[in-house]
Every structure is written in C-alpha cells, then in structure tokens.
Amino acid sequence: MEFEILAKALDELGRISSRIALTNTLVDLFKITPREEIRKVVYLLQGRLWPDWKGLPELGVAEKLLIKAISMATNIREEEVDARFKESGDLGKVAEYLKTVKPKGGGGLLQFIGGGEKEKLTVTKVYESLVKIATAEGEGSRDLKLRILSALIKEATPIEARYIVRFVEGRLRINIGDATIMDALAIAYGGSKNARLFIERAYNLRADLGDIAEQLAYHGLEYLKNITPTFGIPIRPMLAERHRDPKEMLEKVGGRAYVEYKYDGERAQIHYSENEVQIFSRRLENITHQYPDVVEAIRGSISAKEAIVEGEIVPFDPDSGEMRPFQILMTRKRKHEIHKAMKEVPVKVFLFDILYVDGKDLTNEILPKRREILEKVVKPNERVEIAKYIVAETPEELEKFFLEAISNGAEGVMVKSISEKSIYQAGNRGWLWIKYKRDYKSEMTDSVDLVVVGAFYGKGKRAGKLSTLLLAGYDDNEDVYRTVCKVGTGFTDEELERMTAELKELAIDHKDPMVESDIEPDVWVRPTKVAEVIGAELTLSPLHSCARDTLAPGTGISIRFPRFIRWREDKNPEDATTCKELVEMYRQQLKKLEEEPTEPAETGEP
Numbered sequence: 001m002e003f004e005i006l007a008k009a010l011d012e013l014g015r016i017s018s019r020i021a022l023t024n025t026l027v028d029l030f031k032i033t034p035r036e037e038i039r040k041v042v043y044l045l046q047g048r049l050w051p052d053w054k055g056l057p058e059l060g061v062a063e064k065l066l067i068k069a070i071s072m073a074t075n076i077r078e079e080e081v082d083a084r085f086k087e088s089g090d091l092g093k094v095a096e097y098l099k100t101v102k103p104k105g106g107g108g109l110l111q112f113i114g115g116g117e118k119e120k121l122t123v124t125k126v127y128e129s130l131v132k133i134a135t136a137e138g139e140g141s142r143d144l145k146l147r148i149l150s151a152l153i154k155e156a157t158p159i160e161a162r163y164i165v166r167f168v169e170g171r172l173r174i175n176i177g178d179a180t181i182m183d184a185l186a187i188a189y190g191g192s193k194n195a196r197l198f199i200e201r202a203y204n205l206r207a208d209l210g211d212i213a214e215q216l217a218y219h220g221l222e223y224l225k226n227i228t229p230t231f232g233i234p235i236r237p238m239l240a241e242r243h244r245d246p247k248e249m250l251e252k253v254g255g256r257a258y259v260e261y262k263y264d265g266e267r268a269q270i271h272y273s274e275n276e277v278q279i280f281s282r283r284l285e286n287i288t289h290q291y292p293d294v295v296e297a298i299r300g301s302i303s304a305k306e307a308i309v310e311g312e313i314v315p316f317d318p319d320s321g322e323m324r325p326f327q328i329l330m331t332r333k334r335k336h337e338i339h340k341a342m343k344e345v346p347v348k349v350f351l352f353d354i355l356y357v358d359g360k361d362l363t364n365e366i367l368p369k370r371r372e373i374l375e376k377v378v379k380p381n382e383r384v385e386i387a388k389y390i391v392a393e394t395p396e397e398l399e400k401f402f403l404e405a406i407s408n409g410a411e412g413v414m415v416k417s418i419s420e421k422s423i424y425q426a427g428n429r430g431w432l433w434i435k436y437k438r439d440y441k442s443e444m445t446d447s448v449d450l451v452v453v454g455a456f457y458g459k460g461k462r463a464g465k466l467s468t469l470l471l472a473g474y475d476d477n478e479d480v481y482r483t484v485c486k487v488g489t490g491f492t493d494e495e496l497e498r499m500t501a502e503l504k505e506l507a508i509d510h511k512d513p514m515v516e517s518d519i520e521p522d523v524w525v526r527p528t529k530v531a532e533v534i535g536a537e538l539t540l541s542p543l544h545s546c547a548r549d550t551l552a553p554g555t556g557i558s559i560r561f562p563r564f565i566r567w568r569e570d571k572n573p574e575d576a577t578t579c580k581e582l583v584e585m586y587r588q589q590l591k592k593l594e595e596e597p598t599e600p601a602e603t604g605e606p
Contacts, residue, residue, distance in 0.1 A: 001037050003121040003156075005029075006044065007163045013174040014513070019478065022176055026184030033123075035217040039210040040127040045181060047172050049127070049134055051208045053234050055286040057134045061145060061168050066091060069146055070165065073153035074098040089509035092166035099158040121155055126164060133168075171526070175513030177574070178209055179479040189216045202227040204236040204427035205363065207284050228361040231271050231306055234280040235355055235363070236427035240414065242435040242446070242581060244588060246395035246402070252431045253417035258367060259401050260389030262435060263350050264326045264411040265314035266570055268294070270349075272302045272309065282570045290333060293342050294349055297383035304357045304377050311351035311387070318346050323409035327566065351378055352387035352414075355424055367422040367432075391418070402436060412437035429476075429578070446585065448473075448559075448577040449568050451481050452529045453512065454521030455503050458488070458496075466500045467491065469564070470521045471531060473546045473557075474576045481527050482546040482579055483517045484557060485535070490564030502529070516545045530568040530576050535559035538586045547579045557582045 009029045016022050026045075033041050043049055050056050061069075067085065071078040076098055084094045129152050136144045149168065153161050166172050182203065186195035202224040203212050216224055229235055243249045250257060267282040268291075277295040279288045288295060294313060302309070315324040315332070324345075332345035354374040355362050362370050375386060388405075392398040392415075402413045415434040416422070422432055437446060450471035458467035468488035472481035491499065506525045511517060515527060540551060541558035548556040557579070 001032070001034055001041075001123045003123050003126045003160050005032065006041060006123055007157075007159045010045075010163050010172065010174055011159060013176060014172075016175065017513070019180065022180055023183045023187070026176070026181065027187045030184055030188035030213075035214070037123050038217045039214040040123055042181060042210040042213045044123070044127065044167065045172075045174070045176065046178070046209065047167065047170060049131055051210070051284070053207060053280055053284040053286050057137075059130065059134045059168055059170075061133065061149065063091075063169075065142065065146060066149070066165065066168055069149040069153060070095045070098065072146070072150035073161075090166075091169055092162040092164075092171075095153060095165045096158045096162035099153075099156070099161045121152075121157075121160055126152065126160075130167070171508060173508075173510075173513065177479045177514065178203070179476075181209060181213075185213055185216060190221045195221055198224050200427070205229050205361075206233045207236050208233060229308055229356040229363065231273055231308070231356075232276075232278055234269055234271075234284040235308065236284065237267065237269065237282055237310070238425050238427070238433060239429035239575070240433035240435045241429060241431050242437075242585065243415075244436065244446070244592070246398040246436070249415045249434050249436060250392065250395060250398060252434065253415060254419040256391065256393050256418060257398075258371070258389050258416045258418055259392045259398050259413050260352055260387045260416065261350070261405045261408070261410040262412040262414050262437065263312035263314045263387070264323065264409070265312040265347075265350075266326075266329060268311055268313050268349070269355075270294070270298055270309050270311065270351075272298055272304070272307045274305055282575065283572045290338065291347070292338065293383065294347065297349060297381060301379050301381050301384040302377060303379060306356070306358055307354060307377055308356040309351050309374065309378070310353040310355065311349045313347050313349055315345050316348050323348075330566075330569075333569075347383070349384045350387045351384065352389075353424065354378075355426075363424040363426055365423065366418070366420060367416055367424075368418050370424065398436075447532050447534045447565055448484075448582070448585075449530050449532050449571055449575070450484055451527045451573045451576045452503070452506075452525050452531060453481055453483065453515045453517060453527050454519070454524050456486070456488075456522045462496065465496050466503045466523060467496055469531065470517065470519060471533065471562075472515065472517070472527065472576075473579045473582055474574060475516075475546075475579045476574075477580075479514065481512075481515050481573065481576075482548070482556065483515075483519060483544045484546045484582065485533070485544065485559040485562045486519075487531070487533050487559075487562040487564050489562075490533075518545060519543060527573050530571040530573060532565040532568050533559065533562045534565055535562040538582065538589055540586075547583045550579075550583055551586060557586055 009025060012025050013022060067078055067081050071081050081094060085091050088094060129148050133145045133148050152164055156164055182196050182199050183193055186193050186199055198221055203209055205227055269280045271278040277298050279291055279294060281287045315328045317324055328345055332341045354370055357377060378386060390401050405413050413436050415436055417432040450473055452469050453472045454470035455466040456468040458465050468486050470483060470486055472483045475482050503525055506528060507523045508526055511524050512527055537560050539558055539560045540555040542555050544556040544558045546556045
C-alpha cells in the first residue's frame with residue numbers, strides 16, 4: 001500500500017474530534033490495507049515499531065539529527081530548518097513546507113515531488129527503513145541513521161514527509177488510542193462493533209495489537225476466539241476497583257471473599273519455562289534484566305514445565321525479615337550496577353495468581369481453582385512465597401486482617417471474589433477485585449494516580465522551573481484524559497530540576513487531542529507520565545472536566561489541597577485512576593461524612 005494513503009488518513013484523523021468519525025476513518029483505512037501490511041499500519045498508528053514489551057531499540061533520533069536529515073533531504077541549510085522549527089514548533093510541518101516551496105534567494109533546489117514517473121513510497125518500505133534506523137548500532141550508526149532518514153524524507157511527498165518526521169519525533173498528533181483502533185478492527189474485519197469483545201480479549205491475552213490485527217485479517221474472528229496465553233507474550237493485567245467500607249466490599253463480591261495482603265512493591269508477571277524466565281512489569285515492559293535474583297529464585301520454586309504467574313516484588317530486610325518501603329525498590333531500579341544493587345536492596349516475590357500452566361489457559365478458571373493450582377505448582381523458598389490471605393465472610397474478619405496487613409508492612413489488602421464469576425478479567429477493571437488501603441481511613445488520605453497533561457512555571461525561587469502540574473484522570477469510555485487538579489507541593493528542589501528537564505522533553509505546542517481541559521497551562525505535555533497524589537478531600541469544581549455533569553450540573557471532580565507523592569513509573573497513562581473511580585470515591589466520601597453536595601467547593605488551587 002502506498003504510504004501516502006496512510007499519511008492522508010493520519011492527516012484526516014488529526015483534524016477529527018468525533019469518536020464515531022475517527023472510528024469510521026480507521027475502518028475505511030483498514031478495509032483497503034493489504035493483509036500483509038495491517039500489522040505495520042497498526043503499529044504506526046500506535047506511534048511505535050513494535051510492542052514495548054519486546055525490549056527492542058527505539059528510533060533514537062535526536063532533534064538535531066532530525067533537523068540535519070531534513071536539511072540534507074531538501075538541500076536547505078540547517079539554520080533555516082531550525083529557524084522555521086522554532087517559529088512553528090512542528091518539524092513535520094517544516095519538512096512538508098520545505099518539500100513544496102523553493103527557498104528564498106534561490107540557494108536551494110525545488111523539492112516539490114511532481115512530474116515524471118517515480119516509484120512511490122510504500123508502508124512496508126517506510127516501516128522497514130524506520131526499523132533499520134532503530135536497530136543501527138555501534139560505530140557509524142549515527143551516520144547510517146542520518147543517511148536512511150534523509151533518503152526517506154527526500155523520496156517522500158510533502159504530506160508523507162510530515163508524518164515520517166512526526167513519527168520519528170514521537171508526535172503523530174492524532175486523536176486515537178487502542179480502544180478506537182479495536183472498534184475499527186471489529187467493524188472492518190468482524191462486521192460490527194460487537195466483534196470488539198473478542199478482539200479485546202485476544203489483545204488482553206497477547207498484548208500485541210499489531211499481531212492481533214494480522215491474525216484477524218488472515219484467519220478471521222473465530223481464530224481470535226480461541227487465542228490463549230503464550231510464553232513470552234505478556235497478558236494485560238487484571239485491575240481492581242477501590243473502596244473503604246468492609247461491609248459494602250463483601251456485599252459487592254457476594255458476601256464471601258479471599259482477602260490477601262496488598263504488598264507495597266512492583267507488580268510482576270513472571271513467565272517461567274525450564275529454559276528461560278522472563279519478567280514483565282505492570283506496564284508490560286520486560287524488566288528481567290533488573291531482577292536476576294528473582295529469576296534464580298523462581299527457577300527453584302516452579303514445578304511445572306511452563307507457567308505464567310503474577311506477584312509483587314517487594315524489598316525486604318534480610319536481617320529482620322521485614323518488608324521495606326516501595327521507594328527503596330525504586331533506588332535499586334535506578335542503579336546500573338545490578339549485582340551491587342541486589343545486595344543493597346534484596347527482594348522477595350509474593351505470588352498471588354497463576355494464569356497459564358503447561359499449555360492450559362487458566363484465565364477462565366475461577367479464583368479458588370487458580371489459587372489451588374498456584375499452591376500446587378509453587379514451592380515456596382527464602383525469596384518466593386504465596387501471598388498471605390484468608391477467606392473472610394464478615395466485615396469484622398476483613399477489618400482485622402486489614403489491620404494485621406498494615407502492621408506487617410503491607411499497604412492494605414485486596415478483597416477478591418471467589419464466586420462463579422471470579423475469572424481473571426485480563427485488561428479489565430471490575431468489582432471482582434477491590435483495593436482496601438490504609439489511606440482510606442480518612443476523608444481523602446487515599447492516593448490517586450493521575451496523568452500529567454500540562455505544567456506551569458513557578459515564581460520567586462521557582463522561577464524558570466515547571467513547578468506546578470496539571471493532572472488528569474482517564475475517561476475509559478471516551479478514551480480521553482480529563483483534568484482533575486493542579487499540584488505544586490510535595491516536590492524537592494532536586495525533583496523540580498529533574499521534572500522540568502523531563503517535561504520540556506515531553507512538551508508540545510498545543511493541547512494533545514486526547515486531553516479535555518478548560519485550563520490553559522504554560523506548557524502542554526504529551527500524556528505519558530503518571531503521578532501519585534493525595535489531598536484533603538475530593539470536591540466539586542467548575543474548573544475541571546473530569547466527570548463533568550455526573551454529580552452536579554456544570555461541575556467536575558477535583559482534589560482540595562493536592563500534594564505530590566511520587567512518580568508511578570510502573571503505570572501507563574491508561575492505568576491511571578479513572579473518572580468513574582473518582583466519582584465512586586466521591587460518593588463514598590459523602591456517605592462517610594453524611595453530607596449532601598451543595599454548591600461547588602473551592603479547589604484550593606492557585
């Protein structure tokens with residue numbers, strides 16, 4: 001397929017705001033995409049060359065190198081390319097413009113591609129060229145990247161050049177996420193949106209949307225219905241709701257539940273075989289290299305030939321046996337000398353689920369059956385244990401176990417359904433699992449995870465630093481991020497310096513298409529970073545768009561006196577606290593305080 005077809009579709013997607021229109025545009029694109037290229041098209045729409053969990057290299061093209069490539073491709077001085085970039089803030093638009101006009105002064109060549117017969121770029125050629133750029137290594141790799149990229153831009157039409165450059169920048173500027181892509185695949189290949197259910201389940205079991213699209217194109221919907229977990233391909237994790245009332249939690253899960261420690265560590269999905277162990281984070285990144293000690297511990301504890309288990313990697317004190325705070329584990333992750341870090345921050349693994357064993361998909365088994373298999377397959381040792389749990393039938397039992405978990409260094413408990421509905425809902429959030437953390441004991445000392453969508457410069461000692469964040473919750477119905485609060489407290493001076501540098505790398509010159517905000521920050525930011533925050537209480541606010549009109553006309557949900565706690569590097573933006581969760585938390589807060597919402601409260605924001 002000609003790459004220009006994809007480029008024009010990207011252009012159209014960038015100008016559409018309606019979810020239905022976005023989906024229909026993708027449907028039209030998928031219907032004319034050859035089966036052998038659908039995988040590549042889906043990856044390019046996602047702004048990647050392959051799933052992150054594969055651990056393959058990224059493009060690694062710095063801004064200066066990209067400017068140089070555009071200069072070489074258009075025969076225009078780098079200084080002019082840079083000047084136009086500073087003026088427009090969009091290198092893709094700069095490349096497109098320079099491909100269509102003759103530079104002033106006649107010092108360059110007319111770069112408009114037209115007239116005469118010329119072989120057109122295809123999706124495959126562009127994709128394979130980008131792969132060569134990403135995988136170039138060693139001495140001379142910079143020059144090789146430059147040659148491939150400049151040749152690609154030179155060969156491209158103006159609109160193709162815009163999107164090649166934007167892809168390399170990591171800024172496609174299109175208003176779609178995985179949910180919209182799945183809707184379009186369902187209509188294009190499954191006949192209607194009803195097929196989305198099967199596509200999403202397949203994607204949840206094998207987190208590679210490009211591969212799922214290809215299997216669908218070649219083999220049809222029936223094939224996807226039979227997909228099972230596979231060693232080495234991570235399963236999207238099951239997620240939990242949150243609550244703070246033991247009585248209501250038990251009612252929501254059917255009156256009887258497993259209640260297990262919620263450990264304060266890094267969630268890990270561990271793929272075991274007799275020849276290899278791979279570890280994936282909550283974000284489905286391959287983190288095996290960070291935990292060679294966990295690899296060895298797992299080798300000595302699994303009795304199956306192949307298994308996929310889930311657990312929490314927790315730092316602990318080998319002298320006392322006590323668990324240590326999550327922040328300690330983050331210091332280990334930042335160290336390059338891993339064997340030294342292993343000694344300084346030893347870890348244990350507490351396993352709580354098993355999803356696959358010796359060719360058998362366990363995700364459709366109920367939790368008691370999965371736990372029975374887990375306890376048969378796993379032989380605990382000094383570094384691997386089964387997560388501690390009880391069966392609770394009364395609020396008193398649940399509360400007592402909760403307090404025990406807190407006193408033993410856990411951050412709370414997980415309340416899990418053991419009913420006939422208690423299958424493993426990969427990639428989904430529901431009332432089969434409920435988080436109950438110690439922070440739920442007061443109005444809002446429960447933390448939430450929000451996505452950074454913008455930032456503000458500070459004043460006085462903070463002048464010149466991006467010191468206040470505009471944060472948003474995830475609206476999983478609309479696949480957008482809606483603002484919740486601004487937070488400017490809780491940062492150390494060192495953190496402010498680092499944060500400013502990182503946010504400038506993520507800065508864009510416009511509001512991201514997936515962001516809904518009535519507030520205009522000093523700097524818009526691509527929604528990729530997740531921050532954990534806490535506050536005095538949840539409140540209604542006319543300033544913010546999260547859950548607007550859900551609880552009261554013209555108001556959304558905000559956080560009063562929010563404070564930054566930490567970065568959640570282990571979470572994707574789609575894993576952030578949802579607007580629905582915030583609504584539920586607000587209602588629980590009202591119930592606890594026995595108050596009715598009146599007029600919107602002040603947010604306490606500057």
